[in-house]
Amino acid sequence: MQFRQQALAKLQSPEELDLPVRLARPQGWLALGVTVVVMAAASVWAVTGSVASTVSAPAILTHGQGSYLLQSPVAGQVTAVLARPGDRLPAGAPVLKVRTAEGDTVVRTVAAGRVTTLAATIGQIIRTGANVAAVEKVAHASDPLYATVYVPAENAAAIPAHASVDLTVSSVPAQRYGVLRGEVKAVDRTAQSAQSISAFLGDSQLGEQFTRKGRPVAVLVELDKSSSAKSGYRWSTAGGPPFRLDSMTLATGSVRLADQRPVDWLLP
Numbered sequence: 001m002q003f004r005q006q007a008l009a010k011l012q013s014p015e016e017l018d019l020p021v022r023l024a025r026p027q028g029w030l031a032l033g034v035t036v037v038v039m040a041a042a043s044v045w046a047v048t049g050s051v052a053s054t055v056s057a058p059a060i061l062t063h064g065q066g067s068y069l070l071q072s073p074v075a076g077q078v079t080a081v082l083a084r085p086g087d088r089l090p091a092g093a094p095v096l097k098v099r100t101a102e103g104d105t106v107v108r109t110v111a112a113g114r115v116t117t118l119a120a121t122i123g124q125i126i127r128t129g130a131n132v133a134a135v136e137k138v139a140h141a142s143d144p145l146y147a148t149v150y151v152p153a154e155n156a157a158a159i160p161a162h163a164s165v166d167l168t169v170s171s172v173p174a175q176r177y178g179v180l181r182g183e184v185k186a187v188d189r190t191a192q193s194a195q196s197i198s199a200f201l202g203d204s205q206l207g208e209q210f211t212r213k214g215r216p217v218a219v220l221v222e223l224d225k226s227s228s229a230k231s232g233y234r235w236s237t238a239g240g241p242p243f244r245l246d247s248m249t250l251a252t253g254s255v256r257l258a259d260q261r262p263v264d265w266l267l268p
Helices: 002-012 026-048 153-158 194-201 204-210
Strands: 054-063 067-071 076-081 094-100 103-108 113-118 131-136 145-152 164-169 180-191 216-223 249-256
Touching: 054 164, 054 204, 054 216, 067 113, 067 194, 094 131, 145 153, 145 164, 145 180, 145 249, 153 180, 153 216, 164 216, 194 204, 216 249
Parallel strands: none
Antiparallel strands: 054 145, 054 249, 067 131, 076 094, 094 103, 113 131, 145 216, 164 180, 164 249, 180 216
């Protein structure tokens, strides 16, 4: 009871009411002010700022029209190989001679182009519809190269028109010559199957390779040209490699996606 009476008496006559009360130290006010400024700046940046991102995917250098697989229209034994890899042939040019029960048949190109692969040898027995050669559809040696980047389908919608692309070419040391520059020319909104990729590139193994992680979307990249570079295209270094590029060369493409506002990450 004695303690309770003392407490009540103290409440009825509080002491030291005339003494000043220190609410915060100057350092505390400074820290609070800095925090408010930082939070305000972050809020403005989240609404008005943008964040750049890229997607990396396998790519290949080709001429724009792609390639086709030349198939034998007959079954029989190959008696002559009339073309070599690297030959540029017009449409209807002889490639193979096949002996059948009815006589010899010549297998000819369907369209003009460059022979990239020969899958038949003299003495080989082939069946009707067998792939005997891959022919790249290119009429002239000066026809420009393009890059096709096989981007995961979920990233295709985020690729804007004329997006910048950096290509690390497998045959070019990136540490010494840098990366090849280009920009998006077209985005195929349809996911590619292994068969469609094989038909375009004229190589069934590449079709399987580019679809190991699912069906990708083909992004056509136009390479930036440079009259001063030996390769004929622009690189991240001054002159790039001291040699020209070949079609059907593998690469890795880094495609810049559309910029996003940080606030969009917080919105459903």
